[in-house]
Amino acid sequence: MKKDIAIIGGSAAGFFTASLLAQKGLPVRIFEASDSVDPSPRTLIVTSHISDLTGSLCEGTVINKIRQYQLFADGRFATISLRRPDLVIERSKLIQRLAGRAQASGVEILTGRHFLGFKPNGKRLSFAVSTNGDGELVEESTDILIGADGAFSKVALSAGCPKQPTVPLFQAVVRLPKDMPSDATRVWFIPEETPYFYWLIPCSSTHGVLGLITEEEGRGQRSLTRFLERRNLIPLEIQSARIPLYTGEFPIHRRIGQSHVYLVGDAAGHVKVSTVGGLVTGFRGALGVTEAILNSGSSREFRALRLELSLHRLIRKVLNRFSQANYAKLLGLLTPSVKHSLGLFSRDETGTLLLNVFFKEPRLLLLGLRSLLIGR
Ligand SMILES: Cc1cc2nc3c(=O)[nH]c(=O)nc-3n(C[C@H](O)[C@H](O)[C@H](O)COP(=O)(O)OP(=O)(O)OC[C@H]3O[C@@H](n4cnc5c(N)ncnc54)[C@H](O)[C@@H]3O)c2cc1C
Known part of the structure; x- marks a missing residue:
């Protein structure tokens, strides 16, 4: 008999995983805490790799295409032109399309339906769900449980996983400065204010989102306010x-009795910690979970994703130690052929990108x- 699957969390990673499994003929149910599939609008920037994964979806x-990155550090400036543009996506529309598929x-x-916790029950898992409105408690059961319930996953907690580390992200919707092309994203490296960077991503010809990630909540908000003021x-x-940080140590699969629990998307910490983008890697995690379920635990996609995320972790370790002078030096080393490689390969193919860049400029x-x- 076919194993049945319950997925907790109806958002990007949950719906994508559900489609992949259902297309293989498995019975899948999704339990989502919100009353409807109507997430609040927000824009995300992703590499074109998303089209390779989701096809025409x-x-x-x-809502916009980014063809160029403009990098700033300590008075230096560099431009990188992308061979395949990055895509600015309206997240709510994407999730609704994923739900439709x-x-x-x-x-x-x-x-x-709000997931509360699970326990083994013979060959299956029992889990408790409270219903919005009347708060009625319902007991459900499944062969395989998948947690796609975000950074603070209750499925992960019930499976005994430790709490994931997270960092705060702040961003403001702003009118674009007059001199800003709507197909270019600006990135400022100011390590005294954030070990990450400030970004300004145009969502249309008139508006964009300006943001940063820090390690402390209060400091992030202050830094964002000051940065906005400096630029009028x-x-x-x-x-x-809060965005989860990939540590490489967070388990994405647990065997509970004779059943299996998997985590996917932000619940699994599948986020590139160099840029803190999680959509494409969440989809790759969905492919990995599907392969693992269909192939008794084995998945090539999981191994490739682990390598990709580990490379981003290494880049983050290096950048966290960068001073302003290091960033200025970095931009100075971006020769035309290095910039060409940076435009040719995306941040979702980091191994190839790094090999090419280091071959062209070993001083990097x-x-x-x-x-x-x-x-420093
Ligand atoms: C402001 C912001 C900007 C971002 N920008 C980018 C970007 O530009 N590019 C990029 O790639 N990534 C970006 N990210 C990260 C990206 O949005 C996430 O990695 C991705 O959306 C995670 O999707 P998910 O499906 O794993 O989790 P989520 O979207 O968090 O979905 C979890 C779902 O589970 C449901 N849920 C939670 N608990 C329960 C429960 N107990 N029972 C039932 N349901 C439950 C929630 O209601 C929700 O629908 C950004 C994130 C934020 C917050």
Whole structure:
């Protein structure tokens, strides 16, 4: 008999996983805490790799294309032109399309259902769900449980996983400065204010999102306010959230009795910690979970994703030690042929990108190694 699957969390990673499994003929149910599949609008920037994973699904959700990155550090400036543009996506539309595809593949979507916890029950898992509105408690059961319930996953907690580390993200919707092309993203490296970077991503010809990630909540908000003031930009709306950090140690599969529990997307910490993008890697995690379920635990995609995320972790370790002078040096080493490689390969193919870049400019490797070994 076919094993049945319950997925907790009806968002990007949950719906994508559900479609993949249902298309293989498995019975899938999704339990989503919100009353409807109507997430609040927000823009995300992703590499074109998303189209390779989702096919035509992204069409109609893309609101802008980014063809160029403009990098700033300590008075230096560099431009990188992308061979395949990055896509600025309206997240709510994408999630609704993913839900539509899941439903068309035979997935049962149950909204207003809040997962509370699970326990083994013979060959299956029992889990408790409270219903929104009347708060009625319902006991459900499944062969395989998948947690796609975000950074603070209750499925992960019930499976005995430790709490994931997270960092705060702050961004403001702003009017674009007059001199800003709408197909270019700007990135400023100011390590005194954030070990990550500030970004300004145009969502249209007139508006964009300006944000940063820090390690402390209070400092992040202050830094964002000051940065906006320095550039005479008025925040029209502020968004903030905590993003999980991939550590390489967080388990994504647990065997509970004779059943299996998997984690996917933010619940699994599948986020690139160099840039803190989690959509494409969440989809790759979904492919990995599907392969693992269909092939008794084995998945090539999981191994490739682990390598990809580990490389991003290494880059983050290096950048966390960078001083302003290191960033200025980095931009100075971006020769035309290095910039060409940076435009040719995306941040979702980091292994190939790094090999190409280091081959063309070995001093970049030395800069990274020196920072890793001796810090600022
Ligand atoms: C402000 C912001 C900007 C971002 N920008 C980018 C970007 O530009 N590019 C990029 O790639 N990534 C970006 N990210 C990260 C990206 O959005 C996430 O990695 C991705 O959306 C995670 O999707 P998910 O499906 O794993 O989790 P989520 O989208 O968090 O979904 C979890 C779902 O589970 C449900 N849920 C939670 N608990 C329960 C429960 N107990 N019972 C039932 N349901 C439950 C929730 O209601 C939700 O629907 C950004 C994140 C934020 C917050």
